[in-house]
Amino acid sequence: MALSVSGLGSNLPIDDLISKLMSVESQPLQKLNSKEASYLAKVSALGQIKGAVSAFQNATRALQDSSKFNAVKSSSGNTDVVTISAGSKAASANYSIKVEELAQSQKLASGIFSSASSAIGGGKLTFTFGSTSGGSFTPNAEKIPKTVTIPDNATLNDIRDAVNKADIGVSASVVNDGSGNRLVFSSNTTGTASTLKIENSDDGGALAGFAHVPGGSTLTEVQAAKDARFTLDGLTIVKQSNTVTDAVEGLTLTLKQKQKAEDAAVSLSVTRDSSGIKKTIEDFVKSFNELNSALTQASSVDMNATTKPGEARPAAALSGETVIRTIRTQIRNVFNSVQDVGGAYRVPADVGLGFNQDGSMKLDTGKLQKAIDSNPQDILKLFGSVGTPTDPQVSFVSASGKTASGDYAVNVASLPNGVLGGAGVVPSALTVAPGGQIFQVKIDGTSSAMLTLPAGTYTPASLATALQSAINGDATLTAAGAKVAVSVDSVTGKLVMSSQKTGTSSTVEVLSGLDAVGTSPVNLFNNGAGVAGSANVSGTIGGYAATGNGTVLTGAVGTPVEGLAIDIGGGPTGERGTVGFAKGFAFALDGVLAQLLDDKRGAIASRTEGLNNSVKELGKQRDVLNRRLEDVEKRYRAQFTALDAMVSQFNNIGNFLSQQLAGLNKS
Template identity: 30%
Template sequence: MAFSVDGLVSGLDTTSIVKQLIDIQRRPITLMENKQANLIDQKAAWQEVSTRLLALESSSNKFNAPSTFASRSSKFLNNNSNGGSVLSVSAGGSVASGSYDMVVTQLAKSQKSSSNNFASLTAAANVSGTLTITPNGESAVNISITSSDSLTDIRDSINNSAVGDSAVATIINTGSQYKLVVTSIDTGTANSFTISDVTGGSQNLTFTESQAALDANFTIDNISVTKSSNTVSDVIDGATIELETIGSGTISFAVDTSAILAKVQDFADKYNALMDYVREQFTYEQDQNKKGALFGNVSLETIQAQLQSIVSGVVPGLNAGNSGEFAFLAQVGIKTDNLNQLVIDEADFKDALRDNFSKVQDLFVPSGSGTYTFLAADGFAVGGTYETQVIDSGGGVAALQMRRSGTTNWITLTQNGNFASGPNDTDLEGVLLRTGTLTVGDPAGSMKVTVGIAERVSAFTAKYTEHSTEGLVFNQNRTIEQRDKELQIQIDDLEERLAKREDDLKARFVNLETLLANLSSEQSYLDSQLSTLSKGWK
C-alpha cells in the first residue's frame, strides 16, 4: 500500500531519504540490467552473423559442384536463307565446348484423326454404338455411345476414359459445322493410335486421319538421328535442343565466362559483407569508449580465421607447381586486400577460365582422379594424395582402405555394391568413389582428392548455423539466453528483497514519527505542569 511518511513531527523528507537508500542498494540490479541490454545486443549481432553466413552458404551452393560451376553459352547459326528459326538450344554445365552441324529434315508430329461433320454441339448426335480407340502398344479402349449423346458428350466420354492418358478429343468449328478431332498427346510414331467408326445410329461417326504421327529426323555431324519428340535432350550430353522447322545450321557451345564471373562475384560480395560485419564487431573507438557487441568473442574470431584460411589459402590437394595447376585464388585474379576483402580482376579471371577452365574449376569444386572413379566429396574431407589397398574385412569380403600421404592411419571405406564412401569424422568424410567389383588382393593404387573452396565454405557455413549442439551460432545464442535467464532470476530476487527493505524503512520512519509525536506530547504535558507549579510558588 502506498503512503507518505514525510516527517510530520521531525520535519524530515523521509520519502526522499527512503528512495535514496533504496537507489543505493539497487545499483547491483542496474548493473545486471545493463548486462541484459548487452546480451540483447549480442544476440542481435549473432543473428546478423547468422544471416550473413546463410547468404554466403547460399551463394557458394550455386557453384560448388561441376554441374553448377560450369555455366555454358550456346548459340545456333542458321543456314536458312528465309531466316526462319530451325531450332533453339540450351546448355547445362556438363556440356563440352565445341560445335555441331545440324540438318533437320522432319519434325515430330502428333496423329490427328477428324470426324465427319455435325450440325450442333449440344443436340443429340443420333450416333449409337461402340467407339474403339487403341493407342499403339496398348489395350483397346471401348467407349459406349447412345443416340441421345451430343457431340460434346462424346468428346467428354473420350477424355474421361482410359484413352485420356494417350489422346485428347476436341471439337473444331469449321464455320457452319462441327468436327470431333482426336489427337495423340505425345508426338512420334510410337504414340499413334487406331480409331473405329460408329455406324449403329441414324447418323454415322466416321474418322479420317488428317495428320499422321511422325518422328523427328535430323543429322548431327552427318550422323542420322530419329526421335519421337521435337525436344531432344539425350543427343548432346548436357544440352537440350528444341526442333522448330526444317533447315540446317551449326550449334556451338562455349564457356560462359560472364555467367561464372557473376557467380564468383556474388560469392565475393557475400563473403565481404560477412567480413565487414565481423570487423565492425572487433572495432574499438577509444575516443568514444565504444566497441562492437561481440568485441573479443572467441567464437566469432574462429569463424573469421577459418573462412579467411579457406578463401586465401592453398586448396588442399592442389599444387601450383604441377603442370600449371592452380592452388589458390590469387593465381586466377581473385586477391585479398588489406581489409581481408576479396577483390576480383575480371580480365585475369576470364583469361584463366578460357585458357585453363578445368583447373579453375578445381579451385572451387571437389575433384579427384586415380585408381577409382571420383564422384563426390564433402566440404570437410581433406584433400591430398591417398594410397589405396583392398583388404579382407572378414569372411573374404573385400574392403577398400585409403591413407593420406604423410599419415599412418588407414581409413576403411563403406562398400555398397560398386561404390565406396568415406566415413564421417575422417579425412574422407563424404568422399564417394565408383570402385566396380573389389577383390581381396587387388593391386595397390592411389587417388588424388581435392575439395574446392566453394564446397568447403558451404560445408563450414552450414555447420556454423545448424540448429543443434554442433552449430556454433546456435550454441552462442543458447549461452546468451541462459545467462539472461540467470540474470533475471537474480534481478527478481533482489527486487523482492528491496521491496521488503523499502517497506521496512518506511515502517521504521513511521515508528520514528510516532515516537517523536509521543515525546512531543509528553514534553507539552511537562511544560504545562511546570508552568502550573511555577504559578503556585509565586
C-alpha cells in the first residue's frame, strides 16, 4: 500500500479521491467474486444431488433382491404335532395332515456284565444297515458295511468308545439297568431300512456276545425301528425320517408327535408373503420422490417474486443447469423402456408405478397387489436380473450393468477339484451279482485297497451313493485325507467322480474294475485319470474366455458377458449347457444411476469438475486483477502527489505575489 497523503500542500482530499477511483476500478474484481460464489454454490448443490441419486440407487438395488419376491409364509395349526417351513418353490396352498406314527431308530442291548471296566477281549465288529423281516435281513444297498476294530483286552467301556470314535452311524452307550451293565447299540438313522446286523470276526470269540444276526444269534431289541407314517390330504405317506422334505416340493415337514385316532387333523397353510415386495417398492417410490424434490429445489425459479425491470428472478443454485435435465431424462427413459424378460409385466406401470404432473411418483397399491397375487415370479423378472442355467450344478451368481441379455453356452476346462467323467450311461436298474464288484481307485495320488461294490440292484442315484461310500470307507484313503463325491450328471445320465480336495494335487483315477459293472456289464468309468484340479475354475461363457475365482466363473471385460458370474458347483468338465440372462427394470436403472454417479465420466462428476476448473480460472484472473489494481493505485497516488506538489507550488507563488502587491500598495 502506498504512503497515504492528505493534500498537505494543496489541501485536496486525495485519499478520498483515490478510494472512490479504486472503487470504480475494482468493479471487475467484485464481479469475479460474485461469479466464484455462484460456482461454489453450484458445486455444493451438486454434492447434495449426488447424495440423493446415491440414496435412490440403494433403493433401486433393493429391488434386485430376489428373496423379497420369493418369500412365502407357512404355519401349522398345532406346532406340538408338526411344524412346516416353506422354500421359494413352495406353492400357495392349504393342507390337512394327521401323524399316525413317528419314525424311530433301532436299539439293541447286549447281555448283562457285572463290570463295565473288566477285560472282555478284542477283535472286529462289522455293522451292516438294512431291513429286517422276521429272521430275514436285506442289506441297504446305499450304505456300505462298516467294520470297527476292538483292541485286545477291551472292556465294555472300551468297546463303546471304539464304536463311537469310528463314526459309522451307530452310537454305543453303557447302561446299568439295576441288574448289571449292558452295551446298547443305537442306529443313528431312523426308519426300518436302517436296522442293524452285527457280525464279529471270530465266531464264538470274545465278541460273540455282541453279534446280532437276524435268524441267528441276536441281541435284545429294546426299541424297534419304525417308519414315519402320516396322511396328507387323505393320502397315506410313509417315510424313513420325521423330517420330510420330498412329500411336497418346497416344503419341509417336521413330525413331532403321534396323534390319537380320535384327534383331528392338523391344518397347514402356505401363502405368499407380499409384505417384503410391498415395502421394497414403497421405499423405492419414497426414495424417488426425495430425489425428485431435491432436483426441483436445486433448480427452481421464484416466479412469484417482485422484480424491477431488467432484474432476474431469484433462482436456486442449479437453475438452468443441463445436468438436472440429464438426470431426469435418463431416469425417465428407463421407466418408459420395455423390459423383455419373458414375464407378464414389461414396464413398471404394469404393476402400479406411475407419475403425477409435478414429476413425483405414485403407487397404485391395488394394481400392485393384484400383480403379486397372480404372478409374483414375473414381478421379480420385471425388477431384477434373471440368470437361468440349464445345468442343475451351475448356479447364477450375479451380473454387471454391462452384461448383455442373451443365452450363453458354458464350457468348463478345469475345476478346483480333480474330476473324472463317466464313460457310459447308467441304466435305471443295474444289478451287481453276489460277491460284489471288485475295483480300485487312486485319489489325490493315494491308491486304495481293492474295494467292493456290494451285490444288489441299484438305481443311478443309489449306485453313486454306494460307490462313494465304498471309496470313502477305505482305510488307506481315509488316513491320507482323500475323499470323493460321486454324483449322476442329470444331463448325460453318466456318473461323475470328484475329489474333495482342491488345487493341482487334486486328482481322480480309476485303476481297475469299473469298466464292466453288473450282470449286464456297463462301462461306468474307463481306466485312467480324469482332469486334475486347479487353483480356480477355468472355462468360457458364450465362447469368451472367463476369469475363475474358486468355483465362480466370471465373463471378461469387453465381452457381451462382462460381469456375468456363475458358480460351478461340481459335475464334469466340458460342455455344461447354457445360461440365459435377462435384465430387469431395476438392473437397467441401476446401470444408468451408476453411470450418472461415475466419479470420472458421470454427468455429475463432469459438471462438478468443470465448475471447479472455472473457480481455479477465476482465481488466476483475480490475481491478475489484484496486481493491476495495485499498479493503478500507485499511478493514482503518484499523479495526485505530483498534483499536490504543483498546487502547493502555485499556492506559494500566489502567496508571494500577494505579499509583493500588498507591499506596493503601502508604499
